[in-house]
Amino acid sequence: MRLRKDAKVELIRHVPLFAGCSKNELRRIASLADEIDLAEGKVLIREGRQGREFFVLVEGRVDVTRGGRSIDTLRGGDFFGEAALLSNAPRNATITALTPLLVLVITDRDFRNLLADAPEIQRKVLTALANRLAHATL
Numbered sequence: 001m002r003l004r005k006d007a008k009v010e011l012i013r014h015v016p017l018f019a020g021c022s023k024n025e026l027r028r029i030a031s032l033a034d035e036i037d038l039a040e041g042k043v044l045i046r047e048g049r050q051g052r053e054f055f056v057l058v059e060g061r062v063d064v065t066r067g068g069r070s071i072d073t074l075r076g077g078d079f080f081g082e083a084a085l086l087s088n089a090p091r092n093a094t095i096t097a098l099t100p101l102l103v104l105v106i107t108d109r110d111f112r113n114l115l116a117d118a119p120e121i122q123r124k125v126l127t128a129l130a131n132r133l134a135h136a137t138l
Contacts, residue, residue: 011030011056018124021121032106032107035102038103039097040099043094043095044062044097047067047090047091047094051108052109054081055080055081060097
């Protein structure tokens, strides 16, 4: 199954990092997203390794583990790995496919190029990130 452009935009719109973006800005971000099918059992992210991509889960379920213990299950519409778009910090969890998956993937390189070319998107993303950090420390 391949997504319509509007479906990609709708999925991206629900990511808090992009909350302040206009429909046109969301279209630019969504245009960076590649659709990828992945098999059950595939490890998408490994705890402790450097991240280079961000995922939006379109279909399927993934297990989130930290220190070898399951801490969450994510489903269609959920997202993970967004810190890799803005930071070189190591991954804080391992994400493994529990079912076959359809995901949208945005690489850090593509996203950083977009931010360099679109300062209005950069400002909105940084504002969303600052808000998220401010609420995390309360």
